Structure formats: C-alpha cells, structure tokens
Amino acid sequence: MKIAIFSTCNYDQQFLTDFNTGHELSFFAEPLSLQNVMLTKGFDALCLFVNDHANAQVFAKLEENGIRLILLRCAGFNNIDLTAAAAAGIKVLRVPAYSPQAVAEHAMAMVLTLNRKTHKAHNRTREGNFSLEGLMGFNLHGAKVALIGTGNIGKAFYHILKGFGCQVMAYDPKPDQELMAKGLQYGTLAEVLADAVIVSLHCPLVPENHHMINSTTLQFFKKGAMLINTSRGGLINTPEVITALKSGHLGYLGIDVYEQESKLFFADHSAEIMTDELIARLMSFPNVLITAHQGFFTKNAMEQIAGTTYSNADAFVAGIPLANEVYE
Numbered sequence: 001m002k003i004a005i006f007s008t009c010n011y012d013q014q015f016l017t018d019f020n021t022g023h024e025l026s027f028f029a030e031p032l033s034l035q036n037v038m039l040t041k042g043f044d045a046l047c048l049f050v051n052d053h054a055n056a057q058v059f060a061k062l063e064e065n066g067i068r069l070i071l072l073r074c075a076g077f078n079n080i081d082l083t084a085a086a087a088a089g090i091k092v093l094r095v096p097a098y099s100p101q102a103v104a105e106h107a108m109a110m111v112l113t114l115n116r117k118t119h120k121a122h123n124r125t126r127e128g129n130f131s132l133e134g135l136m137g138f139n140l141h142g143a144k145v146a147l148i149g150t151g152n153i154g155k156a157f158y159h160i161l162k163g164f165g166c167q168v169m170a171y172d173p174k175p176d177q178e179l180m181a182k183g184l185q186y187g188t189l190a191e192v193l194a195d196a197v198i199v200s201l202h203c204p205l206v207p208e209n210h211h212m213i214n215s216t217t218l219q220f221f222k223k224g225a226m227l228i229n230t231s232r233g234g235l236i237n238t239p240e241v242i243t244a245l246k247s248g249h250l251g252y253l254g255i256d257v258y259e260q261e262s263k264l265f266f267a268d269h270s271a272e273i274m275t276d277e278l279i280a281r282l283m284s285f286p287n288v289l290i291t292a293h294q295g296f297f298t299k300n301a302m303e304q305i306a307g308t309t310y311s312n313a314d315a316f317v318a319g320i321p322l323a324n325e326v327y328e
C-alpha cells in the first residue's frame with residue numbers, strides 16, 4: 001500500500017522504515033488536519049499518532065481522496081471520529097498494547113521525581129549547592145496509592161507499586177479479576193480518591209470522563225496528595241487543578257499529557273514566546289513536573305508499535321480478520 005505517515009519525527013521514520021513489510025511510505029512532519037488533508041490524495045492508507053485530528057470534515061475529504069485505512073500507531077483513539085470513519089467506509093486499526101511497562105515505568109519515574117526531588121538535587125549539586133533544605137520526601141513503602149483504571153498500563157503500574165510496598169486501591173468500572181485475586185481492592189471513585197496520597201490515572205479519555213478530575217472530585221483528595229496523569233490531558237480540568245495547587249490542597253502534579261498538547265508537544269518551542277497561559281502557569285509551580293508525552297518512548301515500545309502497525313496493514317491487505325480494529 002501507499003501509506004502517508006503524519007506527525008513524524010526522526011525516530012518514527014527510523015523505526016517505521018526498519019520494520020516496513022514492503023509498503024511505499026511517505027513521511028510528513030506535520031499533524032493531519034483539515035488544512036493539510038489534501039496531501040492524502042493518491043494514498044491508500046494513513047498512519048496517525050495522538051495529535052493527528054480526524055473529525056467528520058477530515059473524513060469526508062479522506063473518502064474523496066480514496067483512503068481506505070487508518071493505522072493508528074498508538075493505543076488511544078479519542079482524536080478519531082469513529083462514526084465518521086464508518087460513514088466514510090474507512091477502517092481504523094490501532095496498536096492496543098505496546099509495552100504497557102514503558103508508560104507504567106514513566107509514571108513511577110514521575111512519582112519518584114516529585115517525591116524525592118531528584119531533578120532539583122541534580123541542579124543543586126552541579127552548582128556546588130549541597131543543602132538538603134526543601135528536598136524532604138516521604139516513604140513509598142506503606143503509602144496509599146489510587147489507580148484509576150486497571151487495564152494494561154494500570155496493571156503494570158500495580159505490580160511496580162507492590163514492589164515498592166505501596167498499599168494500592170483502584171477504581172475501574174470493569175474490575176480486573178486477576179488483580180482482585182491478588183488482593184487488590186476496588187472502590188468508588190470518591191472512596192479511592194479520599195484514601196490515597198498518590199492518585200494515578202490510567203483510563204482512556206471518552207466523553208463520559210472528560211474532566212473527571214475537577215473542582216468537585218478534587219475535594220475528595222487528601223490535602224497534599226499527588227496527582228499523576230500519563231493517560232490523556234482531557235481527563236483533568238487544568239484551570240481547576242491549578243486552583244487546587246495554588247491553595248495547597250493538591251500537593252504535587254505530574255503530567256505527561258496536556259489537554260492542549262497538540263499545539264506544543266513533540267516540537268522545540270524554546271525560542272518562542274509561550275502564549276499558552278495554562279502551561280506557563282503550571283511551569284511556574286515548584287511541585288509540578290511536566291513531560292511531553294514520552295511515557296511510551298522506549299526502544300522496546302517503538303519496536304512493538306512499528307511491528308503491530310505493519311501486521312495491522314498486512315492483515316488488511318490479506319483480507320483476514322482485523323484483530324485491532326476500533327469502531328463505534
């Protein structure tokens with residue numbers, strides 16, 4: 001197939017070229033949008049990532065241009081209008097699980113950094129400052145952690161947390177029987193938020209849970225608790241989280257995702273004036289850690305993403321059942 005690959009950086013080009021199973025590839029650096037959808041003419045398939053937006057208008061153009069398949073090189077599909085895809089007769093395939101450990105390990109890296117302030121200690125010692133003032137953390141052993149979502153990533157994080165000796169509780173509308181058998185207790189969202197010193201989000205973003213962390217649910221949090229979001233930015237109402245940080249009710253925030261990330265992440269904006277007031281405010285807090293959607297970014301995960309993307313493409317070409325199809 002002729003595949004147009006959007007939102008590509010050098011590392012995407014490297015892995016998608018190395019694992020190619022014989023398709024004709026064209027790489028575009030920019031994300032897919034209504035403004036550049038004309039670039040898709042003459043292709044059979046598109047390969048998209050988290051910040052490519054395919055809404056009903058885009059799908060109408062894709063249908064006109066003869067696109068038959070969308071290969072998502074990610075697990076989440078909140079950026080794709082699946083109803084419009086079906087109406088346009090375009091199949092959407094994803095990579096449902098690629099090294100959930102990669103994201104779970106990044107969530108733990110965020111917990112450890114915020115708690116033990118290793119990023120600040122590193123900067124201090126490099127400048128000859130060996131003071132410990134302001135660096136005090138708390139033991140993770142025995143700490144209560146709430147997992148919101150116990151799918152592939154939540155489950156991987158559960159095992160990491162147990163290794164640290166944490167007491168884990170969870171909220172998930174579909175509790176995992178294997179984890180329950182291992183002793184994981186599930187509760188309502190309000191119950192698990194109220195009991196935890198660390199809350200970590202591992203659920204997909206769907207319309208029903210948009211801004212699930214907001215001024216109301218933040219009231220359930222213990223004073224000084226830590227919130228980690230490696231899932232999707234839209235799960236949290238950022239202005240209301242900022243209010244909770246300003247009052248000290250929320251003690252720490254670690255985010256690998258941001259609701260307006262498509263304008264910022266995966267590119268170098270260091271020489272530009274920051275016009276996004278929310279992220280500028282977040283960056284001003286000493287107890288906030290921001291990474292730019294790098295949870296997935298390990299060599300192992302990149303290999304799995306590329307491998308599954310091409311096995312999806314090849315299954316479509318061969319006309320065999322599409323195990324990784326997503327639809328309304």
Ligand code: NAI
Binds near residue numbers: 096151154232256
């Ligand atoms: P999964 O589909 O294996 O598990 C999701 C779990 O969330 C399921 O058990 C589901 O029942 C539960 N869930 C659904 N709605 C919920 C709600 N409102 N509250 C609590 N739980 C709910 O997904 P997986 O692989 O664990 O990934 C989770 C999310 O992580 C993805 O949807 C994606 O948004 C994000 N992600 C982030 C990456 C990064 O680089 N930061 C990379 C990959 C995924």
